[in-house]
Every structure is written in C-alpha cells, then in structure tokens.
Amino acid sequence: MNDPERDGGPGDPLEPWPRTVPWQPVSRSLIWVELVRLGAGLGVLTLGVLIGWALTGHWAFAAGLGLVLLIAIWRGTVIVRAVHAWGYAERDNDLLVRHGLLVRRLSIVPYARMQFVDVSAGPLERAFGLATVQLHTAAAASDARVPGLPPAEAARLRDRLTALGEDRAEGL
Known part of the structure; x- marks a missing residue:
C-alpha cells in the first residue's frame, strides 16, 4: 500500500527532497x-x-x-x-539544505566535513530582520547556505553546527 519508491522515498530519483525529513522553512x-x-x-x-x-x-x-x-x-x-522551496533539516550526522524550482538541489553536508560556519546579514537583510548561515567545507562545491533566517535562529544554527562539527571531527 505505502510504497516508498513510488511516494518519493529514498529510492525515487525524480524526487530529490526526502519527504520523511522534517524540513524547516526559511522566513517568508x-x-x-x-x-x-x-x-x-x-x-x-x-x-x-x-x-x-x-x-x-x-x-x-x-x-x-x-x-x-x-x-x-x-x-x-x-x-x-x-523562497517557498528553500528549507533545511538537521539530522544526526549531517545537515540537509534544499532549494530550487526548475533544477532542484539537495546539499548534504556531513558535520565532520565542516571547516567553519559564517553568519552574515547585509543592510537589506538586517532591515527585514534576517541573516544567512553559510557552511564551508574543504570541497568548495559542497558548501551550502541557508538564507532568510531570523538572527536568533541563525546564531543557534551556527553554534549547533560548530559544536557538532567539532564533536564529529575529533574522531578523524
């Protein structure tokens, strides 16, 4: 009855955004x-x-x-x-970031691979009370960003990702 292959589960190559993940939207x-x-x-x-x-x-x-x-x-x-397509999800070992309409993109960044996390907010973003979290890894192609976060959430996400990155990198 419930076929994960047909319902956009992990085996569906045409549905890059897993439906089983609790996605957090960015601010409207x-x-x-x-x-x-x-x-x-x-x-x-x-x-x-x-x-x-x-x-x-x-x-x-x-x-x-x-x-x-x-x-x-x-x-x-x-x-x-x-903007409605942007979302992120924190999992045990990695962060998922999704965006895109015509070309959907799903970035999976393992916490152990993160080198540092940036939080930035330009004048226009600050005027609307928003910030962007940028993750940096050794491979530039795997960097991910989450725009449109309230500053408190951006700081929380930065601190959590930094802590998780340090914990996971200790074993390397």
Whole structure:
C-alpha cells in the first residue's frame, strides 16, 4: 500500500527532497528582501528605458517598457515560489539544505566535513530582520547556505553546527 519508491522515498530519483525529513522553512520575509532587490534592478532598467523613450520617442522603448513589466511579473512570481522551496533539516550526522524550482538541489553536508560556519546579514537583510548561515567545507562545491533566517535562529544554527562539527571531527 505505502510504497516508498513510488511516494518519493529514498529510492525515487525524480524526487530529490526526502519527504520523511522534517524540513524547516526559511522566513517568508526573504520574499520581501528579494522583491526589493528585484525592484531596485528593474527600477534602474526602467529609468534607462524611459530616458531613451523621452529622448527619441521611438516605439521600441515603449515595447521595452512592456518587456520590463513582464519580466517584473514573471520574476516576482518566481521569487515567491523559490523562497517557498528553500528549507533545511538537521539530522544526526549531517545537515540537509534544499532549494530550487526548475533544477532542484539537495546539499548534504556531513558535520565532520565542516571547516567553519559564517553568519552574515547585509543592510537589506538586517532591515527585514534576517541573516544567512553559510557552511564551508574543504570541497568548495559542497558548501551550502541557508538564507532568510531570523538572527536568533541563525546564531543557534551556527553554534549547533560548530559544536557538532567539532564533536564529529575529533574522531578523524
């Protein structure tokens, strides 16, 4: 009746995010951070198109303005869905980090392989009360990051990962 192969269990190669793991979502405030970043970039682009239109009056700039609007709507939708796709899970021996819409990515970082853990927060993240936890390992390709965490959770996760990394690395 319950077939783990069919239900997206560990044997399903098309479902990279195990459903048996208790995923922790990132803060929904990350949506606003990303939308503000998008707005700033598209604002500059819109200003350039409007200046070109005002100087030349060419119809191509009006079409460009429409294109910028379509890009804004599309990217806004993608941002909301992408933030909902982020998650992390702490297990006994490793940390799992998932993200991605079109290309789903699951990073599994063993605690014993972690070299150090960074917590960062830029001005925009701080304005929304968020921080990013970045894990660093010997192999750069296996680094993982968890954005959109409240500062208290980021500090807790940093301290826990550091302690677990030290405990697991002692046996190496």
